[in-house]
Amino acid sequence: xxxxxxxxxxxxxxxxxxxxxxxxxxxxxxxxxxxxxxxxxxxxxxxxxxxxxxxxxxxxxxxxxxxxxxxxxxxxxxxxxxxxxxxxxxxxxxxxxxxxxxxxxxxxxxxxxxxxxxxxxxxxxxxxxxxxxxxxxxxxxxxxxxxxxxxxxxxxxxxxxxxxxxxxxxxxxxxxxxxxxxxxxxxxxxxxxxxxxxxxxxxxxxxxxxxxxxxxxxxxxxxxxxxxxxxxxxxxxxxxxxxxxxxxxxxxxxxxxxxxxxxxxxxxxxxxxxxxxxxxxxxxxxxxxxxxxxxxxxxxxxxxxxxxxxxxxxxxxxxxxxxxxxxxxxxxxxxxxxxxxxxxxxxxxxxxxxxxxxxxxxxxxxxxxxxxxxxxxxxxxxxxxxxxxxx
Numbered sequence: 001x002x003x004x005x006x007x008x009x010x011x012x013x014x015x016x017x018x019x020x021x022x023x024x025x026x027x028x029x030x031x032x033x034x035x036x037x038x039x040x041x042x043x044x045x046x047x048x049x050x051x052x053x054x055x056x057x058x059x060x061x062x063x064x065x066x067x068x069x070x071x072x073x074x075x076x077x078x079x080x081x082x083x084x085x086x087x088x089x090x091x092x093x094x095x096x097x098x099x100x101x102x103x104x105x106x107x108x109x110x111x112x113x114x115x116x117x118x119x120x121x122x123x124x125x126x127x128x129x130x131x132x133x134x135x136x137x138x139x140x141x142x143x144x145x146x147x148x149x150x151x152x153x154x155x156x157x158x159x160x161x162x163x164x165x166x167x168x169x170x171x172x173x174x175x176x177x178x179x180x181x182x183x184x185x186x187x188x189x190x191x192x193x194x195x196x197x198x199x200x201x202x203x204x205x206x207x208x209x210x211x212x213x214x215x216x217x218x219x220x221x222x223x224x225x226x227x228x229x230x231x232x233x234x235x236x237x238x239x240x241x242x243x244x245x246x247x248x249x250x251x252x253x254x255x256x257x258x259x260x261x262x263x264x265x266x267x268x269x270x271x272x273x274x275x276x277x278x279x280x281x282x283x284x285x286x287x288x289x290x291x292x293x294x295x296x297x298x299x300x301x302x303x304x305x306x307x308x309x310x311x312x313x314x315x316x317x318x319x320x321x322x323x324x325x326x327x328x329x330x331x332x333x334x335x336x337x338x339x340x341x342x343x344x345x346x347x348x349x350x351x352x353x354x355x356x357x358x359x360x361x362x363x364x365x366x367x368x369x370x371x372x373x374x375x376x377x378x379x380x381x382x383x384x385x386x387x388x389x390x391x
Contacts, residue, residue, distance in 0.1 A: 007319045011366055012311050012374060018367035022256060029263015039266055040077075042273035042349075043211050045220045048095050051109045052206035054173050055088040059203075064090070064116065071112050077271070089206075091345075110205060117202035125201035126194065127165070127173055134158040137197035144193055157186045161194070172204035223277040227258065230281060234288050242295055245376035250291045253369035257287045257361045264356045270349060279353030286332070287361030290325060291369045297321050298373075310377045314370045329362040 033039050043050045053059075065078050074095040080088070092109060110128060119125050124137050135158035138144055139151055149157075164183045166172050174180070177200050180191045211219075231251050238247035258280055265272055297317035305313065336358060340351035 007322055008315075009319060009322075010315055011318050012315050012370060015367060015371040015374075018363075019371060022260070022364075022368060025260050026256075026263060029260060029266055032263065032266040036266060036269075039262065040269060040271050041220075042271040042276075043093060043209055044274045045217075045223075045272065046095075047211050047217075048093055050207075050209040051092045051094070052208070053090045053092060053109065053113070054171060054204045054206055055090065056173060056175055056200075056202045058088045059090055061090060064092075064113070067112050067115060068092070068094075068109070071108065073108055073112070089345075113203055119199045119201055124198040126177060126198040127201040127204040129162065129198065131155070131159040131162045134162060134194075134198065138190065138193060141193045141197060144190065147189055149187075149190065154190070157190045160184075160186055172206060174200045176200060219274065223274070226277070227280060227284065230284050231255070234284070238288075238292065238295075241292075242299060246295050246373060249369045249372040249376060250288055250295070252372050253291055253364040254284050254287050254361075256364050256368050257283055257357060260360050261353055261356045265349075265353070268352075270352060273349050275347065275350040276353050279350045279357060282354060283357030283361055286358065287364060290329070290362060290365040293324065294318055294321055294365055294370065295373070310374055314374060318366055318370060325362060325365070329358055333358050 059080070061078050061080055065075050068075050068078075075092065077091070077093040079091045079093075094109075114125075124133060126134070132155075135151070135155040138149075138154045138158060144154065161180055161183050164170075164180075165174055170179075177195045177198065180186065180194055181188065183191070231254060234254070235247040235251045238250050261280065261283060262272070265276065294314075294317055297320055298313055301308075301313050301317055301320075305316070308316070333355065336351055336354045339347060340355055343351050
């Protein structure tokens with residue numbers, strides 16, 4: 001049973017409307033990129049230091065930006081994101097000032113945030129402490145030494161408490177050091193000593209990523225090459241399977257999909273990262289497959305219905321495959337939207353690119369690839385007719 005019964009929609013009769021719509025989307029994306037000074041590349045492509053910070057309470061991004069810039073740090077982006085109702089996280093993207101990475105940026109960010117979120121004088125920030133630093137502070141406690149705790153014991157207890165701190169759902173951020181009483185295997189005397197040497201700070205530095213500008217430029221070029229090689233391979237395949245004009249139509253449609261999807265990243269002010277390139281390559285294959293299904297039906301109908309015009313053959317083929325197109329694209333879109341909503345910030349760019357790409361790719365297979373094929377076939381017919389007249 002088909003999801004959609006047999007239809008007889010004149011898709012090609014409305015091609016001018018949809019080509020105009022595509023032109024408007026392309027111009028909107030280009031205009032957005034131009035007005036914003038170019039596309040917004042992530043650390044993978046432009047280089048820099050990316051620091052993830054988790055806060056106990058909602059942070060003030062603009063205040064943090066001002067203090068960072070006052071320290072001489074060039075802040076490319078400072079983006080809040082929230083993966084749960086209780087977590088307040090900030091992604092700080094610092095530009096690199098040269099080809100050599102002198103520091104990861106973590107120490108500068110901690111020093112800067114410490115001015116906004118100070119802790120007690122002489123105290124250790126437990127939420128950003130290493131096991132070694134905590135063990136040294138505990139070793140300085142005379143009461144623990146008098147109780148017979150050796151340096152090896154304290155190092156083991158410090159490692160256990162820091163590891164427990166970094167586990168979910170805390171993920172590096174304790175709100176109260178009294179929570180340490182839940183750490184298995186740590187004596188109560190050691191837990192009681194922690195507040196005397198340390199304090200639960202207001203933030204925790206999570207992941208730190210560093211990419212040099214040279215590596216970023218190389219990754220940009222490799223991403224472009226990967227996309228172009230994929231398109232060239234598909235063009236050759238379709239030219240052998242059908243005719244060269246079919247391959248040209250399919251590749252033009254895929255270029256249309258890629259450019260519009262990138263335009264949406266600019267319109268929605270989203271970063272283009274390596275995961276986005278993976279989404280674009282997935283989109284290339286998905287859109288091409290959808291187009292080939294229609295073109296394959298065109299070839300079958302061309303052999304069965306010889307007297308029909310190319311316009312009628314294209315309309316017939318699109319209507320015959322419409323149920324399959326809607327069902328496949330609809331189910332794929334449902335899965336991608338679930339990934340977009342539930343996949344978290346790390347997969348947000350990938351899932352956003354796929355969500356836009358599935359919609360645009362399905363649309364282009366009908367309203368871009370088919371009109372281009374019709375136009376190409378018309379040119380071939382006109383040239384053939386002109387050659388016969390000259391002879």
